[in-house]
Amino acid sequence: MRLLLLLQLLTCCSGALLLRAALQPMDKAMSTVKAQVSRLLAPDAPAAADIVKIEQCAPPVAMPTKFGTFTCHCYRNLADGVEHVALVKGGKGGETPFGARSGPILVRVHSECATGDIFGSMRCDCGPQLEMALEAIEAEAEGVLLYMRGQEGRGIGLGAKLVAYSLQERGVDTLDANTVQGLPVDSREYGAGAAMLKRLGVRSVRLISNNPDKFAALEEHGVHVVERVPSVAAPNPHNVGYLRTKAERMGHMLPVGLAKAERMLPVDYRVGRRAPGAAMPTRRAAALKGYEA
Numbered sequence: 001m002r003l004l005l006l007l008q009l010l011t012c013c014s015g016a017l018l019l020r021a022a023l024q025p026m027d028k029a030m031s032t033v034k035a036q037v038s039r040l041l042a043p044d045a046p047a048a049a050d051i052v053k054i055e056q057c058a059p060p061v062a063m064p065t066k067f068g069t070f071t072c073h074c075y076r077n078l079a080d081g082v083e084h085v086a087l088v089k090g091g092k093g094g095e096t097p098f099g100a101r102s103g104p105i106l107v108r109v110h111s112e113c114a115t116g117d118i119f120g121s122m123r124c125d126c127g128p129q130l131e132m133a134l135e136a137i138e139a140e141a142e143g144v145l146l147y148m149r150g151q152e153g154r155g156i157g158l159g160a161k162l163v164a165y166s167l168q169e170r171g172v173d174t175l176d177a178n179t180v181q182g183l184p185v186d187s188r189e190y191g192a193g194a195a196m197l198k199r200l201g202v203r204s205v206r207l208i209s210n211n212p213d214k215f216a217a218l219e220e221h222g223v224h225v226v227e228r229v230p231s232v233a234a235p236n237p238h239n240v241g242y243l244r245t246k247a248e249r250m251g252h253m254l255p256v257g258l259a260k261a262e263r264m265l266p267v268d269y270r271v272g273r274r275a276p277g278a279a280m281p282t283r284r285a286a287a288l289k290g291y292e293a
Helices: 002-041 114-118 126-140 158-168 191-199 212-220 240-248 258-262
Strands: 054-056 061-065 068-077 083-089 105-111 143-148 204-208 224-229
Touching: 054 191, 068 126, 068 191, 083 126, 083 191, 105 126, 114 126, 114 158, 126 143, 126 204, 143 191, 191 212, 204 212, 212 224
Parallel strands: 105 143, 105 204, 204 224
Antiparallel strands: 054 068, 061 068, 068 083, 083 143
């Protein structure tokens, strides 16, 4: 009887020890999470761009194009493994070509668009915007084009974008074509782009964009936007409805519905430049308020 009780006691002790050993990694993980949360909530928490971790995938290489010769840098976002490209013009060369510069650099943050950039689809204005940005950077002999991969269809992916196109053929606009699928209007994040700019030594930019979200996002990630450089491609019969929706429902600064879009921006942006410290436009969730009709 005593032997049986002793065996039961040893079994219970062994089980407790095994359970404790199994829970130790979980305890360690929870401690790490709590430490990270505390660090992010601290008054001296790092800027968002400092949290996004990237690594350089290859040494900078010359990239001759039909627009001119650029230096190509490739970075990998360590959070999701997606590789992004920076085409750089000017600077002092090396991995941080603009490290000694204090003035703003002409920059385009371009989202991947296979249909427009590669196949020349006329449903959007992405292809022309990409080409105009490279032409503008070449003309200035200095600037950066970030090509952000994994952002197809404002972040929903190529397949879902084609579904959205089929919905648009039935009269649904580009905004609702996402939400009808249960997908966000725009899920793109620009932390990796801001981190890439900082790696290149860029701290302030003249941003080639019509999208107020990009201004706000770069500022949030520690890159100062001092000027808006419009990127307006000529509309065509296949994309005029798309452009109208972007202007009237999504706040993009386009000639179609421009007055309504510009009311969402600080006054200084309406004339191109903004004073340091001026209020930035709100992010997309707030920007779309009242534009559903």
